[in-house]
Amino acid sequence: MAWMAWTWPTAVFFGVIAALLITFTILAIRFPETPRTGVLGIETTRGDRLFITLLGAAFINLAWLGLTDAAQWWGLGLSLVYGAAVFRFV
């Protein structure tokens, strides 16, 4: 595994993503849902909303890094707010 050049922050990052995927898979099996249509006008399941959240969070963090000098934690906080909005309204 040394060739993959692991670090603790990246291991935690992938661990969180893996945990989210496992959680949402279990949720989908235990509590099947009907897709719903939100503000985007497209049908989404919990998994779709997780994908939209993760992809959007990546762009929010990049934008925060490129456009501001403030600490990156604020970018992460904004991503969490965005994620909550996606799960509520999309």
Next chain:
Amino acid sequence: MEKTQNNRAWFLVLPVLVLVAFSAVIPLMTVVNYSVQDTFGNNQFFWAGLEWFEEMLSSDRMWNALGRQAIFSLVILAIEVPLGIYVALNMPKKGVWASVCLVLMALPLLIPFNVVGTIWQIFGRVDIGLLGRTVSALGLDYNYTSDPFAAWITVIVMDVWHWTSLVALLAYAGLQSIPEAYYQAARIDQASRWAVFRYIELPKMQGVLLIAVLLRFMDSFMIYTEPFVVTGGGPGNTTTFLSIDLVKMAIGQFDLGPAAAFSIMYFLVILLISWVFYTVMTNLDKRDGV
């Protein structure tokens, strides 16, 4: 009849999962690991945090390559999609000539990318190439090795030559699936040729055209081999697209950290656009009840 539920069938997907893990997930994880570190070789890494991302986001080099890439993709889509539809509309619908046309259209798609690049590299040369000599004989100043405009024209024409047939074949498949009854109804209504295209053929081709646009966009946005063989990214950096710049950075300069940050951003852009296309396609299918 009661439907049988057997979740053990999921195990059949395991080989694909293993393959994807080794060919995509593990390399992607490694790239993420590289993007937050610096290395001078010998498998020794030093923590750099978000430094490479900051550097890339403020790098004119990356933004310029992205700009060139976006222009290239938009130009080839603007040419290949209408041209492919036009070719498909004019191809014979049945008989021997339909088969001949299909074989001819498929030929450019069968040629490996580096061979296409080599063909056009020689074809466009002003000293020995048929195209280069002909254009020069017409009195036009054409030299793709020194003139950026000529280099762009060459790369675009090469891509159009290589890939328009894909759009044409997909559009042709869409046209072939239209029942004859639609055309009969149009004839009864004395619909013009344009009306037939606008209200029958185009809507029926919508699904395959979206696939064509998605495939061509993805391929053009990741284009590497053909322009690299023809122009090497030059003259200067005028045809240095994202992949060429990325390879120069990662392998030419051995800047693994910045190149990893660059490739993650590149990946995110492609992921976003693919998701948009996929969502549009699936929603169209649902709307049409497919």
